Amino acid sequence: MQDSMVSRRDFIKFMAQAGVVSAGLSSATACQLNPKSTLLPFQPLPPTAYDNLSLAKGFRWSILLKELDPINSTQVFGSNNDYTQFIPLANKPDEGILWVNHESTLTLFTSGYDHKSKGQKRTIEQVDKEQNMVGGSLVHIKKSNNKWALVKNSPYNRRLTGKTKINFANNKTILGHKYAVGTIANCAGGKTPWNTILTSEENYQNYYGDIELLGKNRSFASAPKSRDYQWWRFYKYPPEHYGWVVEVNPLTGVAKKHTSMGRFSHECATTIKASDGRCVVYSADDKSDQCLYKFISDRPNSLNNGELFVADTINGRWISLDRSKSPLLKKHFTSQTQINTYTRKAAHLVGGTPLDRPEDIAIHPTTGNVFATLTGNPKRKNFYGSILKIEPTGGHHTSQSFKASEFLSGGERTGFSNPDNIAFDKKGNLWLCSDISTRKLLRGSYKPFLNNSLFYIPLSGPNSGHVYRVAAGPTDSELTGVSFSPDFKTIFLSIQHPGENSRAHKKPTSNFPHMGHPHPLSCVVTITGPTLDRLMS
Ligand code: FEO
Ligand code: CA
Ligand code: CA
Numbered sequence: 001m002q003d004s005m006v007s008r009r010d011f012i013k014f015m016a017q018a019g020v021v022s023a024g025l026s027s028a029t030a031c032q033l034n035p036k037s038t039l040l041p042f043q044p045l046p047p048t049a050y051d052n053l054s055l056a057k058g059f060r061w062s063i064l065l066k067e068l069d070p071i072n073s074t075q076v077f078g079s080n081n082d083y084t085q086f087i088p089l090a091n092k093p094d095e096g097i098l099w100v101n102h103e104s105t106l107t108l109f110t111s112g113y114d115h116k117s118k119g120q121k122r123t124i125e126q127v128d129k130e131q132n133m134v135g136g137s138l139v140h141i142k143k144s145n146n147k148w149a150l151v152k153n154s155p156y157n158r159r160l161t162g163k164t165k166i167n168f169a170n171n172k173t174i175l176g177h178k179y180a181v182g183t184i185a186n187c188a189g190g191k192t193p194w195n196t197i198l199t200s201e202e203n204y205q206n207y208y209g210d211i212e213l214l215g216k217n218r219s220f221a222s223a224p225k226s227r228d229y230q231w232w233r234f235y236k237y238p239p240e241h242y243g244w245v246v247e248v249n250p251l252t253g254v255a256k257k258h259t260s261m262g263r264f265s266h267e268c269a270t271t272i273k274a275s276d277g278r279c280v281v282y283s284a285d286d287k288s289d290q291c292l293y294k295f296i297s298d299r300p301n302s303l304n305n306g307e308l309f310v311a312d313t314i315n316g317r318w319i320s321l322d323r324s325k326s327p328l329l330k331k332h333f334t335s336q337t338q339i340n341t342y343t344r345k346a347a348h349l350v351g352g353t354p355l356d357r358p359e360d361i362a363i364h365p366t367t368g369n370v371f372a373t374l375t376g377n378p379k380r381k382n383f384y385g386s387i388l389k390i391e392p393t394g395g396h397h398t399s400q401s402f403k404a405s406e407f408l409s410g411g412e413r414t415g416f417s418n419p420d421n422i423a424f425d426k427k428g429n430l431w432l433c434s435d436i437s438t439r440k441l442l443r444g445s446y447k448p449f450l451n452n453s454l455f456y457i458p459l460s461g462p463n464s465g466h467v468y469r470v471a472a473g474p475t476d477s478e479l480t481g482v483s484f485s486p487d488f489k490t491i492f493l494s495i496q497h498p499g500e501n502s503r504a505h506k507k508p509t510s511n512f513p514h515m516g517h518p519h520p521l522s523c524v525v526t527i528t529g530p531t532l533d534r535l536m537s
């Protein structure tokens with residue numbers, strides 16, 4: 001249905017009509033074009049600024065699910081979808097359960113509350129609506145006649161929301177409670193070797209504020225602000241109940257919040273099975289000057305217990321956050337649970353390296369090298385971000401040392417800015433989503449990149465390290481949650497927060513997906529087509 005292809009000629013015509021051709025734009029367009037044009041993997045899409053999903057030639061898209069679609073008799077698909085992960089049923093490549101994160105919600109459309117305006121009246125009814133739109137979805141999907149669709153009335157279709165009670169794993173008690181109410185700020189995630197989902201709670205501070213330790217006392221590190229979501233006005237949940245990695249059984253929907261992997265703005269939880277069967281989980285704290293982490297479970301098939309490390313990327317070593325091994329940590333913390341609850345403080349005490357907002361992490365399928373996006377940090381004049389490569393010593397993910405180097409940096413030369421979500425395909429080539437923040441899109445030095453995009457980056461062959469734009473999102477959107485079906489014939493992709501800059505309900509900046517709804521809707525789309533088939537063959 002929504003097949004969309006934009007030729008270079010159409011694009012230039014559009015840009016000329018729109019009056020936005022500039023020296024900077026030409027430069028970013030040119031940088032997409034590899035001089036070895038006869039060897040191009042495909043003709044890349046130029047930077048694009050339509051209020052639509054635009055794709056390079058030979059790719060097709062179709063909406064799988066959009067915000068507010070009913071998934072069962074009582075629940076709807078949530079908002080601002082992010083991480084996607086397909087779990088096949090009975091090993092079928094074309095039928096399974098898709099997990100989808102719902103990171104946040106555009107309150108203007110969900111509840112009528114404009115959190116960017118001062119003096120707005122806030123009601124519990126608004127907050128309840130918003131809580132029901134975040135968390136995650138489990139949806140049973142199936143491909144028939146080359147089209148993916150929801151299996152209606154499947155018992156696998158269910159929601160986790162900002163209201164779902166979720167126990168802490170391992171019978172832990174956090175601030176006097178064995179459970180938390182809700183999972184929130186679910187950004188990226190991971191899949192365990194035993195086929196459960198990991199969903200990462202990222203910017204939790206926007207809902208209930210944040211607490212850190214000042215000396216040995218709890219103190220508001222990020223006091224609830226008058227212009228944030230203000231859920232704290234009606235629900236007095238401890239901030240320490242959020243910022244964890246949550247494990248979800250896709251068959252039953254049963255979830256648990258793990259405290260073993262620490263608490264911070266968890267962007268992701270990327271797993272790999274070590275040669276001895278233990279599970280290694282890489283994670284990143286998406287905040288300026290925060291760190292990269294690794295967790296090693298103490299046994300196969302469980303994340304309940306293990307050792308957490310923070311990366312010293314300057315000296316190439318993983319530093320343990322185990323209290324029993326560190327006199328410094330013993331001095332500042334009364335228990336391991338306290339370290340895991342206020343992880344940032346512990347990480348900086350022991351020498352974790354502050355990074356420029358580490359985001360998603362992907363592990364190369366054959367080399368085992370770990371790639372982490374650093375989305376940028378204007379305060380340190382890193383405007384466009386980069387991709388960090390970590391080579392574990394001896395190729396062992398349980399190793400205590402590694403070599404760190406920059407794989408690629410964003411900017412007009414490479415054609416991308418602010419790298420965020422990444423995934424490797426079966427051939428070991430990288431798929432990268434950019435996340436230029438909505439307030440910077442199409443402005444200043446970000447103008448040449450136009451709308452946020454999906455890129456393909458070969459890691460081998462004559463085009464190795466070159467960057468090719470596959471897709472560009474609609475107005476104000478971020479493309480995210482890129483993942484593949486098991487046969488690599490389908491890409492699942494989240495079109496997140498189109499119209500995010502809207503300031504009036506009746507005047508949205510985007511009408512995506514242009515299906516007559518009064519406000520824009522986030523969607524999960526499938527991408528297929530002959531170019532994808534060729535790249536995967
Ligand atoms: Fe939710 Fe760091 O992206
Ligand atoms: Ca996002
Ligand atoms: Ca992200």
Ligand code: CA
Binds near residue numbers: 359375420435
């Ligand atoms: Ca981001």
